[in-house]
Amino acid sequence: MSDKVRVRYAPSPTGYPHVGNIRTALFNWLFARHHGGSFIVRIEDTDVARTVDGAVEAILDGLRWLGIDWDEGPQAGGNFGPYVQSERLNKYKAAAKKLIEQGDAYYCYCPPERLEEMRNEQMKNKQPPGYDRRCRDMPVPEGVLKWMSGMKRVVRFRTPLAGKTTFHDIIRGDVTFENSTVDDFVIIKSDGFPTYHLASIVDDYEMGITHVLRAEEWLSSTPRHLLMYKAMGYKPPEFAHLPMLLGTDRSKLSKRHGSVSIMDYKEQGYLPEAMMNFLSLLGWSLDGKTELMTVKEIIKNFTLGRVNSTGAIFNVEKLDWMNGVYIRDLKVDDFSQRVIPFLERDLPSDVKRPLSLEYVKQIAPLVQERVKKLNEIAELTDFFFTENLEYDPNILVAKKTSRETTGIMLETALKELGELPDFTEEALENILRPMAEKLEVKTGQLFGTLRSATTGREAAPPLFQTMAVLGKERCIKRINEALVVLDKAKDKTVKE
RNA sequence: GGCGCAUUCGUCUAGUGGCCUAGGACACAUCCCUCUCAAGGAUGAGAUCACGGGUUCGAAUCCCGUAUGCGCUACCA
Numbered sequence: 373m374s375d376k377v378r379v380r381y382a383p384s385p386t387g388y389p390h391v392g393n394i395r396t397a398l399f400n401w402l403f404a405r406h407h408g409g410s411f412i413v414r415i416e417d418t419d420v421a422r423t424v425d426g427a428v429e430a431i432l433d434g435l436r437w438l439g440i441d442w443d444e445g446p447q448a449g450g451n452f453g454p455y456v457q458s459e460r461l462n463k464y465k466a467a468a469k470k471l472i473e474q475g476d477a478y479y480c481y482c483p484p485e486r487l488e489e490m491r492n493e494q495m496k497n498k499q500p501p502g503y504d505r506r507c508r509d510m511p512v513p514e515g516v517l518k519w520m521s522g523m524k525r526v527v528r529f530r531t532p533l534a535g536k537t538t539f540h541d542i543i544r545g546d547v548t549f550e551n552s553t554v555d556d557f558v559i560i561k562s563d564g565f566p567t568y569h570l571a572s573i574v575d576d577y578e579m580g581i582t583h584v585l586r587a588e589e590w591l592s593s594t595p596r597h598l599l600m601y602k603a604m605g606y607k608p609p610e611f612a613h614l615p616m617l618l619g620t621d622r623s624k625l626s627k628r629h630g631s632v633s634i635m636d637y638k639e640q641g642y643l644p645e646a647m648m649n650f651l652s653l654l655g656w657s658l659d660g661k662t663e664l665m666t667v668k669e670i671i672k673n674f675t676l677g678r679v680n681s682t683g684a685i686f687n688v689e690k691l692d693w694m695n696g697v698y699i700r701d702l703k704v705d706d707f708s709q710r711v712i713p714f715l716e717r718d719l720p721s722d723v724k725r726p727l728s729l730e731y732v733k734q735i736a737p738l739v740q741e742r743v744k745k746l747n748e749i750a751e752l753t754d755f756f757f758t759e760n761l762e763y764d765p766n767i768l769v770a771k772k773t774s775r776e777t778t779g780i781m782l783e784t785a786l787k788e789l790g791e792l793p794d795f796t797e798e799a800l801e802n803i804l805r806p807m808a809e810k811l812e813v814k815t816g817q818l819f820g821t822l823r824s825a826t827t828g829r830e831a832a833p834p835l836f837q838t839m840a841v842l843g844k845e846r847c848i849k850r851i852n853e854a855l856v857v858l859d860k861a862k863d864k865t866v867k868e
Numbered sequence: 869g870g871c872g873c874a875u876u877c878g879u880c881u882a883g884u885g886g887c888c889u890a891g892g893a894c895a896c897a898u899c900c901c902u903c904u905c906a907a908g909g910a911u912g913a914g915a916u917c918a919c920g921g922g923u924u925c926g927a928a929u930c931c932c933g934u935a936u937g938c939g940c941u942a943c944c945a
Contacts, residue, residue, distance in 0.1 A: 657881055
């Protein structure tokens with residue numbers, strides 16, 4: 373590749389940043405970074421009706437969250453601006469004018485209702501739907517008359533009636549379309565805005581885009597674009613149509629498949645680095661074996677030759693696993709920092725904020741390897757923060773033990789723990805293990821009972837560490853409370 | 869309906885004519901470790917490479933056809 377690579381991500385601000393879209397952005401970015409080229413963001417806001425306030429910022433936030441930076445575009449500037457299509461209308465008008473003048477485009481006065489009717493008729497007769505070209509050869513004076521009388525008009529491209537358009541897709545190889553299957557599509561809408569087709573080719577040309585990497589859904593409109601490049605006398609860029617992201621039923625990923633906004637994933641506690649790693653593997657692979665990679669490694673190895681052509685189902689289970697791997701890899705301090713916003717968001721409201729970073733740092737290592745998503749943190753650790761525990765008294769009585777035995781275990785623990793000078797993990801272990809032996813119960817039974825008493829749950833981090841972090845005072849208090857509610861529990865001497 | 873693209877374990881994928889009696893990962897199962905839950909380790913089950921024809925000494929890999937899926941078929945992108 374002798375020319376410097378210039379690629380773009382061209383989202384339209386019609387809603388939240390969709391993961392499928394972001395994946396396209398990611399591949400463009402990886403491609404640019406791999407080749408030392410430029411990654412450009414261009415906002416395609418040519419659909420006035422569908423434009424949503426705040427969408428641009430949301431999309432940019434999504435990119436930033438993942439660590440995708442752009443060399444040119446909104447907030448970054450660049451020499452090819454403006455990077456917002458609604459600020460480039462004159463360029464599209466000029467292009468349309470040129471096409472009309474050289475006979476490659478024409479005004480069409482057909483009202484939407486007629487087109488609708490025409491389509492219905494075509495469908496009914498099992499004809500391929502498409503514009504019937506009624507205005508294609510309208511004499512100029514007639515058009516002028518309609519225009520003067522106030523009729524609305526659009527500009528359509530005059531598609532060649534015969535011939536073929538072939539192009540080489542970097543991922544799929546040669547693709548050919550019969551021009552006769554391409555209808556006279558609209559390039560300027562009646563509101564004066566261009567359609568995607570016109571705007572994108574004008575901008576891609578003027579911004580010096582060398583490669584267009586976009587989702588497969590665009591494959592069928594590529595001949596339109598090529599025809600326009602030709603009519604405009606532009607040299608077309610190279611094309612690569614990326615496989616789509618699919619939902620579990622293999623259809624285009626959408627809301628009904630679950631979360632589709634990249635920001636939802638952020639809020640659920642996926643790490644951006646895990647998300648990027650996972651997304652990069654949807655349609656691309658290094659060697660079929662290496663899956664966990666740093667951004668650097670991904671960039672270093674990312675080539676279109678290793679992008680496949682089959683749509684990929686967005687497999688959340690694998691994402692969860694990968695996120696867990698990344699979480700476990702975090703340094704305790706880092707993990708603690710990242711977890712605080714989630715704790716502050718999800719812990720019961722009576723827990724005082726702001727949380728102590730020092731205290732969180734004590735808790736964090738106990739749950740780090742047990743968490744797949746950061747939003748699980750509050751649920752897993754709330755007993756470290758709340759004063760009163762609420763739980764089913766039955767969990768105090770370990771399997772195959774009686775209420776009486778449980779009472780004895782709690783009393784004994786209470787007494788010996790009370791005399792323990794330093795409440796460390798090691799000291800606790802040294803006192804609790806022999807205690808089980810003395811009481812002639814299994815360690816699992818004793819520890820289980822104490823776990824329930826001190827945490828209010830049956831599954832928690834290792835007992836000694838947990839108790840050490842909770843501290844002597846709180847553990848004693850909770851064991852006392854356990855003794856009170858024990859009355860309500862049932863014996864479990866009979867095998868369940 | 870038309871056009872286009874695709875088709876390897878449930879899922880993500882490796883595979884570019886012989887190394888494939890098809891490899892890895894997630895998920896799943898069993899076992900080990902173990903104070904619970906995880907994590908970790910080991911083992912296992914799971915794909916007649918959509919199907920049918922060719923080409924070839926030899927095909928998951930090349931060609932043709934069929935089927936299925938998906939996408940497009942807007943004054944949306």
